[in-house]
Amino acid sequence: xxxxxxxxxxxxxxxxxxxxxxxxxxxxxxxxxxxxxxxxEREAGTATHKQRKRAGRIxxxxxxxxFIAVLGSGFISPVMAQTFKQIxxxxxxxxxxxxxxxxxxxxRGLVSDPDAYDQHGGTTLKISEVVFDGTILSxxxxxxxxxxxxxxxxxxxVRLGDHTDIIYEKGAITNAELxxxxxxxxxxxxxYRPQMSWRQSVNPNAALFHVFNNSDVTNxxxxxxxxxxxMTLKLTLEGIEDPFVISLPVHKKADHVxxxxxxxxxxxxxxxxxxxxxxxxxxxxxRLELHADHELTEADMSNLSFEVCGSHGEKAxxxxxxGLYPGGKSGTMEIVMDRFxxxxxxxxxxxxRPVYENSSASSGKFGLDQNGGIIKKYVEDLNIKVPVERSRxxxxxxx
Numbered sequence: 001x002x003x004x005x006x007x008x009x010x011x012x013x014x015x016x017x018x019x020x021x022x023x024x025x026x027x028x029x030x031x032x033x034x035x036x037x038x039x040x041e042r043e044a045g046t047a048t049h050k051q052r053k054r055a056g057r058i059x060x061x062x063x064x065x066x067f068i069a070v071l072g073s074g075f076i077s078p079v080m081a082q083t084f085k086q087i088x089x090x091x092x093x094x095x096x097x098x099x100x101x102x103x104x105x106x107x108r109g110l111v112s113d114p115d116a117y118d119q120h121g122g123t124t125l126k127i128s129e130v131v132f133d134g135t136i137l138s139x140x141x142x143x144x145x146x147x148x149x150x151x152x153x154x155x156x157x158v159r160l161g162d163h164t165d166i167i168y169e170k171g172a173i174t175n176a177e178l179x180x181x182x183x184x185x186x187x188x189x190x191x192y193r194p195q196m197s198w199r200q201s202v203n204p205n206a207a208l209f210h211v212f213n214n215s216d217v218t219n220x221x222x223x224x225x226x227x228x229x230x231m232t233l234k235l236t237l238e239g240i241e242d243p244f245v246i247s248l249p250v251h252k253k254a255d256h257v258x259x260x261x262x263x264x265x266x267x268x269x270x271x272x273x274x275x276x277x278x279x280x281x282x283x284x285x286x287r288l289e290l291h292a293d294h295e296l297t298e299a300d301m302s303n304l305s306f307e308v309c310g311s312h313g314e315k316a317x318x319x320x321x322x323g324l325y326p327g328g329k330s331g332t333m334e335i336v337m338d339r340f341x342x343x344x345x346x347x348x349x350x351x352x353r354p355v356y357e358n359s360s361a362s363s364g365k366f367g368l369d370q371n372g373g374i375i376k377k378y379v380e381d382l383n384i385k386v387p388v389e390r391s392r393x394x395x396x397x398x399x
Contacts, residue, residue, distance in 0.1 A: 093140035094129050096202045099317065101282035101339040102138060105131040105254075108281060108399055116248040122146060123171070125235060125244045133254035133280040136319070136336060137194075137211040137225060140201065141235075146171050151204030152237075168238035173198065178211060179232035185223055191324045192222035212320055212336050215287070227252040254280045257392045267381040269293035270300075274349060274384050275332075279339070281396050284308075284316060286335040286349065294329065301325050303353050303362060306335055307376070310344035311388075343393035349384045352376040 094102040094111060105111050110131050117126030123146035130139040143152045150169025158165045168174050178185045178196050185193045198209045213225045232247045261274040271291040278285040286308060292300065301323060308316040317338035325331035355367040355375040367375040 092129060093201045093206050093208060097208060099338045100341060104339065105282050110253045114248040116246050118244040118246050120240055120242045120244060123240060125246065127246055127248060130250060131282065132250050132252050133282040134227065134252045134256060135213050135278060135280065135285050136283045137250065139209050141207045141209060143171065143205045151200055152207050153198065153200040170239040172238050173207065173235060174238050175236045177234040180225060181229050188223040189221055191322065192216060192219050194223065194225050195322055197320060210320060212322065215334065254282055255396060256280050257396055259388055261386050263384045263386060265382045265384055267379060272351060272382045272384065274386055277347065277386060279393050279396055282339055284337040284339055288333050290331045292329045296325055296329060296331060301331065305352055305354065307350040307352060308337060309348045309350065310340045311346045312342050312344065314340055314342065316340065343390050343397050344388055345390045346385055346387045351379045351382045353379065
């Protein structure tokens with residue numbers, strides 16, 4: 001897990017620790033579907049020839065809400081639960097995602113439908129939605145067939161003393177390897193290659209993948225996603241011996257606006273510099289540098305996080321990112337976020353340190369607020385406001 005998956009994961013796990021009538025996984029799926037329904041409803045009033053298609057999507061999303069409500073109610077037999085898991089994925093995973101950028105990509109015609117797949121022993125894995133804006137490559141992976149009790153990403157951690165074992169459900173993804181034009185990204189150093197992650201989507205038989213491109217092309221040992229390439233994905237599922245291999249062409253399909261900055265703030269021997277902001281109709285990228293008057297420790301690296309807000313008060317939805325600390329007193333970070341709902345006039349970067357349950361600790365369980373979110377201690381002297389030419393972003397956001 002990357003450093004910048006932290007807040008998303010902790011928010012999820014924090015809510016799980018709180019008393020709730022609805023399991024958190026179900027609640028999250030409900031939230032995603034309701035968001036999609038609201039989005040589809042906002043589309044009402046557009047061209048009449050789209051109304052049938054829109055009505056179908058609303059009905060499909062409403063059906064998912066009903067499906068989730070049944071799962072969340074607790075009144076479901078094991079046979080019924082297994083039957084639900086066997087229902088194939090219907091419709092767009094992107095449309096029901098909690099990322100506005102993916103939903104926008106679908107509406108703007110930026111999503112490819114390669115229908116690429118591989119099959120072993122009655123189980124099929126297929127990729128049916130792909131979008132690449134040059135910074136983020138996103139695609140949905142769907143599982144069909146097979147007698148599986150769990151979802152495609154289901155696993156649990158079992159802690160034995162100082163050792164933690166990961167137990168995968170049968171049919172769950174245990175490993176995924178990305179190849180670009182036949183070249184495995186695993187052969188490159190971790191900080192200098194595209195970073196791939198995945199999580200479960202609304203449907204337990206589908207996963208949403210993100211690949212964050214490597215923007216540092218100065219290192220001769222680095223790998224980078226070009227604007228066009230042949231992607232090959234090698235996957236293994238628990239309980240199936242043969243790997244699945246899926247290949248498909250990928251093309252960049254979005255414009256960008258890049259905002260250079262250089263704004264710097266300092267506090268207690270730590271200097272923060274905003275290098276660049278990059279906007280697309282799908283994503284927002286923040287690139288920054290850290291410099292210290294002392295050797296950066298593991299605590300320095302892991303305990304400083306960032307909240308990003310737009311000029312309209314909108315808090316950016318964190319997707320992922322990476323931090324590079326080659327040693328010594330400096331480091332670089334890339335924070336990958338969803339696009340903003342409204343084009344901002346400026347953005348504000350707010351560094352913070354998470355508060356732990358044990359206030360004197362520098363690691364361990366995080367302190368949680370009443371909503372299950374992590375408690376943050378903001379480093380206000382390091383806040384940086386970056387002006388943005390709003391009209392340029394609006395052109396990106398407007399079809």
